[in-house]
Amino acid sequence: MADTQYILPNDIGVSSLDCREAFRLLLPTERLYAHHLSRAAWYGGLAVLLQTSPEAPYIYALLSRLFRAQDPDQLRQHALAEGLTEEEYQAFLVYTAGVYSNMGNYKSFGDTKFVPNLPKEKLERVILGSKAAEQHPEEVRGLWQTCGELMFSLESRLRHLGLGKEGITTYFSGNCTMEDAKLAQDFLDSQNLSAYNTRLFKEVGQDGKPCYEVRLASVLSTEPILDSEMNSKLKSYEFQGSNFRVTRGDYAPILQKVVEHLEKAKAYAATSHQEQMLAQYIESFTHGSIEAHKKGSRFWIQDKGPIVESYIGFIESYRDPFGSRGEFEGFVAMVNKAMSAKFEWLVASAEQLLKELPWPPAFEKDKFLTPDFTSLDVLTFAGSGIPAGINIPNYDDLRQTEGFKNVSLGNVLAVAYATQREKLTFLEEEDKDLYIRWKGPSFDVQVGLHELLGHGSGKLFVQDEKGAFNFDQETVINPETGEQIQSWYRSGETWDSKFSTIASSYEECRAESVGLYLCLNPQVLGIFGFEGADAEDVVYVNWLNMVRAGLLALEFYTPEASSWRQVLKSTGDVAGGRALYEGYAAVTDAPPECFLSLRDTVLLRKEARKLIVQPNTRLKGSEVQLLEYEASAAGLIRSFSERFPEDGPELEEILTQLATADARFWKCPSETPSGQA
Numbered sequence: 173m174a175d176t177q178y179i180l181p182n183d184i185g186v187s188s189l190d191c192r193e194a195f196r197l198l199l200p201t202e203r204l205y206a207h208h209l210s211r212a213a214w215y216g217g218l219a220v221l222l223q224t225s226p227e228a229p230y231i232y233a234l235l236s237r238l239f240r241a242q243d244p245d246q247l248r249q250h251a252l253a254e255g256l257t258e259e260e261y262q263a264f265l266v267y268t269a270g271v272y273s274n275m276g277n278y279k280s281f282g283d284t285k286f287v288p289n290l291p292k293e294k295l296e297r298v299i300l301g302s303k304a305a306e307q308h309p310e311e312v313r314g315l316w317q318t319c320g321e322l323m324f325s326l327e328s329r330l331r332h333l334g335l336g337k338e339g340i341t342t343y344f345s346g347n348c349t350m351e352d353a354k355l356a357q358d359f360l361d362s363q364n365l366s367a368y369n370t371r372l373f374k375e376v377g378q379d380g381k382p383c384y385e386v387r388l389a390s391v392l393s394t395e396p397i398l399d400s401e402m403n404s405k406l407k408s409y410e411f412q413g414s415n416f417r418v419t420r421g422d423y424a425p426i427l428q429k430v431v432e433h434l435e436k437a438k439a440y441a442a443t444s445h446q447e448q449m450l451a452q453y454i455e456s457f458t459h460g461s462i463e464a465h466k467k468g469s470r471f472w473i474q475d476k477g478p479i480v481e482s483y484i485g486f487i488e489s490y491r492d493p494f495g496s497r498g499e500f501e502g503f504v505a506m507v508n509k510a511m512s513a514k515f516e517w518l519v520a521s522a523e524q525l526l527k528e529l530p531w532p533p534a535f536e537k538d539k540f541l542t543p544d545f546t547s548l549d550v551l552t553f554a555g556s557g558i559p560a561g562i563n564i565p566n567y568d569d570l571r572q573t574e575g576f577k578n579v580s581l582g583n584v585l586a587v588a589y590a591t592q593r594e595k596l597t598f599l600e601e602e603d604k605d606l607y608i609r610w611k612g613p614s615f616d617v618q619v620g621l622h623e624l625l626g627h628g629s630g631k632l633f634v635q636d637e638k639g640a641f642n643f644d645q646e647t648v649i650n651p652e653t654g655e656q657i658q659s660w661y662r663s664g665e666t667w668d669s670k671f672s673t674i675a676s677s678y679e680e681c682r683a684e685s686v687g688l689y690l691c692l693n694p695q696v697l698g699i700f701g702f703e704g705a706d707a708e709d710v711v712y713v714n715w716l717n718m719v720r721a722g723l724l725a726l727e728f729y730t731p732e733a734s735s736w737r738q739v740l741k742s743t744g745d746v747a748g749g750r751a752l753y754e755g756y757a758a759v760t761d762a763p764p765e766c767f768l769s770l771r772d773t774v775l776l777r778k779e780a781r782k783l784i785v786q787p788n789t790r791l792k793g794s795e796v797q798l799l800e801y802e803a804s805a806a807g808l809i810r811s812f813s814e815r816f817p818e819d820g821p822e823l824e825e826i827l828t829q830l831a832t833a834d835a836r837f838w839k840c841p842s843e844t845p846s847g848q849a
């Protein structure tokens with residue numbers, strides 16, 4: 173059996189992304205816009221296979237063929253007949269679901285490889301005896317021969333992503349080192365080219381001189397088309413004694429499909445910003461221009477508060493070992509109109525509700541300012557993983573001049589907290605049912621209060637540069653001491669500058685505390701539609717969840733203080749504030765809590781990162797349908813089997829052809845070649 177570090181456990185948590193209500197409340201054109209953007213995202217997400225490992229596209233093609241011919245239940249019958257145990261078949265389902273979720277055979281969080289947790293010979297029997305192999309014997313056998321060995325190999329260099337001897341990557345040919353990466357970056361900088369949509373391939377010429385190909389992602393390759401911006405850059409260069417050649421056309425057939433659906437989405441754009449944004453993205457993916465993507469991102473930032481939000485392109489550079497090449501991602505998220513109506517009601521009631529907080533009115537701002545907070549429900553997130561929030565674009569120059577968007581992804585957050593009953597740790601049996609029933613609703617109340625009234629409450633006492641105070645020194649009394657205010661912020665001082673290292677977590681604790689306190693208020697509970705016994709359950713589960721979250725957070729050594737007083741923030745009393753914070757935040761083995769010992773238990777019972785099942789959208793006439801799948805590895809596989817109903821086999825063909833065309837770049841001379849690649 174493989175080292176558990178390199179397998180996904182059979183009982184891995186699987187949750188479905190719930191976006192039903194948000195989708196239901198969209199208008200027909202909004203649904204069409206969301207549908208075509210989703211199609212573009214899913215197609216583009218396939219590029220991640222080519223950005224991960226040499227074998228990932230073949231593994232994807234093989235698994236897709238297998239499960240297209242037989243669904244997980246049908247294949248199960250066959251697998252058991254071939255002598256697999258239930259556990260071994262489940263391990264195969266989990267592996268497949270893992271490959272789909274990570275878009276490759278390396279974990280998107282941690283970058284380590286994962287392999288199927290069953291004997292290779294048994295998997296081979298299942299594959300070669302499957303319906304898919306019966307229908308297309310040569311193709312299936314060929315795919316298995318190409319990727320079977322690598323699928324299972326835990327040779328040390330293959331265990332994680334990295335450059336050269338350090339690991340595996342397909343952002344660079346296998347013979348590239350960190351020196352090559354640095355040289356290439358200097359070259360790109362000298363030509364004012366961005367690395368975001370590139371890969372680097374090195375070949376050594378007959379004269380022994382290295383020649384580097386910088387390949388841009390685009391639909392077009394060498395076609396003589398008049399697009400002056402990019403055309404002038406597609407040529408050979410001498411740079412510091414090396415040859416560089418800038419080419420384009422990486423992932424061309426995949427990006428072609430992305431562009432087709434962006435064109436269709438454009439017809440349903442709600443604003444001219446969206447239209448211009450999509451036109452620029454189309455330009456970017458067609459010609460390989462990051463400048464066009466930046467222009468598109470500028471329109472995107474200007475498209476404030478859309479009902480259907482999206483972003484698409486070569487975005488995050490975490491998985492490039494050099495850290496400058498972007499992995500493809502595309503997402504579509506929606507305003508949940510019902511939830512945002514509740515949040516608006518909360519904001520409208522703010523001035524009244526803030527009076528309920530346990531500090532004097534003088535500690536509140538004269539007029540309530542609504543914090544910048546957007547929560548959306550994800551419909552589609554294609555790429556190697558789904559974050560719980562986004563803060564983009566990543567282009568530093570745009571962030572400086574145009575700003576950025578900071579969005580919390582509500583239904584992803586809900587998944588992160590949802591746990592199956594069997595895995596619900598540290599709760600009494602009778603609490604588990606309540607917890608499962610009320611976790612979602614109480615979380616909505618807590619998020620609304622935390623974000624809007626938590627971060628939105630409180631006032632900083634300031635003395636401006638002219639010496640004037642924004643509070644009445646005579647009458648405002650510190651309720652902690654019963655005396656007048658002794659400390660405040662001077663001009664130029666801020667919460668962050670005074671409380672520095674603890675400022676942001678302290679502020680989060682404060683917002684959580686406001687949420688816990690105000691969730692007891694019947695008016696608040698009424699806004700969210702709860703009264704009577706239900707309201708009491710919401711309050712109880714909100715508290716219970718906070719306690720459990722604090723316990724689980726011991727994993728990170730920063731237990732959450734669930735109590736905080738506004739006074740120390742208003743007065744800028746750093747010494748008092750730090751003492752309070754450190755008192756609550758200390759992790760020691762002192763009784764009665766014995767946090768350090770508890771932490772060991774928490775670590776032992778830690779749950780592996782969950783897999784998330786996403787829905788599909790399907791066009792029926794002019795209507796868009798939402799197709800949902802069960803929260804299991806089999807459900808996740810079904811969602812992928814139905815993801816590309818028109819062109820699944822064609823896509824698998826495209827992916828393996830693209831991988832095969834570059835296969836020579838990952839052949840190490842020392843390795844014996846295996847299979848056809």
Ligand SMILES: [Zn+2]
Pocket residue numbers: 622623627680683
């Ligand atoms: Zn917060």
